[in-house]
Amino acid sequence: MRALSEQDIRTSFVNCSKGEAKRLPLPRDMEELPWDDLDFLGWRDLSAPDRSYIVTERRGELVGITLRFPSQSRGFLHRSMCSVCLTTHPGNGVSLMTARKRGQAGRDGNSVGIYICTDLDCSLYVRGKKLPASGRRFEESLTVEEQIGRTRDKLAAFLDTLSA
Numbered sequence: 001m002r003a004l005s006e007q008d009i010r011t012s013f014v015n016c017s018k019g020e021a022k023r024l025p026l027p028r029d030m031e032e033l034p035w036d037d038l039d040f041l042g043w044r045d046l047s048a049p050d051r052s053y054i055v056t057e058r059r060g061e062l063v064g065i066t067l068r069f070p071s072q073s074r075g076f077l078h079r080s081m082c083s084v085c086l087t088t089h090p091g092n093g094v095s096l097m098t099a100r101k102r103g104q105a106g107r108d109g110n111s112v113g114i115y116i117c118t119d120l121d122c123s124l125y126v127r128g129k130k131l132p133a134s135g136r137r138f139e140e141s142l143t144v145e146e147q148i149g150r151t152r153d154k155l156a157a158f159l160d161t162l163s164a
């Protein structure tokens, strides 16, 4: 994805208030992020450890979402495979994160969940730029390009459920 500015990120959020989007902490060292290798930008909120954020492009527009995840004791070991990049992780490498739906449905308290790499580095796992703690990712018959396409499709499908 293209390198984003602070303004790009703050105006992309679709499932939180404008005030929240203005205050949330941005990823560190943004100039140094491997933008060319990212299908989406994902980061944890270091001041609120149950929160994380994802910004990606969808149909030519930036879409940012805020996510929450339960304490590790509850989320622990429910599933070890990320549903976005299909990387298997030991321990708490995968978390069930929930995102508030867009619009009124979200304000009414409705949310949807997704099992995703806790560090949100799916893009890097798919490209072999980062390895899970187990030291290897399972062999896939798909090419890296195909896996990248699948990763984007999976995330897009999740984003669609926020407005469904």
Ligand SMILES: [Zn+2]
Pocket (backbone or CB within 6 Å): 082, 083, 084, 085, 086, 087, 116, 117, 121, 122, 125
């Ligand atoms: Zn993943």
